[in-house]
Amino acid sequence: MEFQDYYKILGVERAATADQVKTAYRRLARKFHPDVSKEANAEARFKQVQEAYEVLKDPEKRAAYDQLGSEWKSGQQFRPPPDWGSDFEFSGGGARPRRGRRAAAGDGEFTEGEFSDFFSSLFGGASPFAGGGAGPARAGRDHHARVDIDLGEAFRGTTRTLELRRPEVTADGHVQLHAHTVRVNIPAGVTEGQLVRLAGQGDPAAGNRPAGDLYLEVHIVPDKLYQLDGRDVTLTFPVAPWEAALGASVTVPTLGGPVQMSIPAGSQSGQKLRLRGRGLPGQPPGDEYVQLKVVLPPAGTPEARALYEQMRSQLAFDPRADFAR
């Protein structure tokens, strides 16, 4: 596994005070927070920053980490020393056993609270950021993960393969991670930011208490053709000037396949026409808005040029008539 230089990640000196560490974390968290940031690789950077802060804010973990020495550089191959942990008793989150809980991971997608192998090998346990929160204390811990799907998948429904890792106590009292792979059916009609729940796929609980759930937060990647707003989609649809002026019957793509649509005579560029119920399915289903974009034919041939000249001479048309004079 690769060594993580937590001081470098937070951009602080090894002698930084707790306040300096906190300030550095807050600054970087604001910069890379996935809900806020437009930076490239914001999610990966944010996880690194969270992990570094988790260690450096905790005096016990920080002291233990410091004992590794200052010669290590980020990215160097690393193994914990054989006597690692003999002098420390981590009382905070992430107590031993070292190979503790990890959130569910799926298709390499962002999983809240999953820290690096480096962190796990040193401190065990998953991030407190992945905690079960305000839920009933007696139930197993819930897990949260993110899943990215495209608009077509949101319309039709889709499946994803997820690798779930759960801690299980062995007969001799040790905790081992048990991995299993599941296929998840994500129903049609999910919208941006919506949660889907996989009941009982979180951490198990002791005794007869219920296991936690796995929540997948759905994100729909931007589509080349459509813009999504809730369950509604907007399509920019190029039309010829005569189609807009005279009206036309045209074939328009929709998520469910092409449909015929009438463009009323006298339409303008930017005008929106609604195809009811042609957005994402739901109760009620969304609509598709077709936004007309009038495209001018080039005056590249003598015939085209003659037609434009004929319009200029015969149409009393001033596109700037509304300008104040």
Next chain:
Amino acid sequence: MARVMQLLEARVVGEGDWIAAAEICQMCRIEQSALLELADLGVVAGRHTYTGWQVAASALPRVRVAGRLMRDLGINVSGAALALELLEARQALESRIRDLERLTGGH
């Protein structure tokens, strides 16, 4: 390590109109007092029923983002509410820009 392939059916949370406050707090990892404050600030719509306090299901993504912002950035409920409004305003403007770029043939 044994691997077992299972096929699981995911259920969309909040298909109904309203969700119990306790449930939304668990899903969004947010304290109930913070949820009530978000409702007071108009960030989420809430209502009292004979079974308890409920929140509009449509607010779920907003509450999750608010919860993350509070946990990760150390901001209070008012700060999270303000950040949410600004983020949504930015999103609306970006959407509008993309809309106009498509209309004008820009990038």
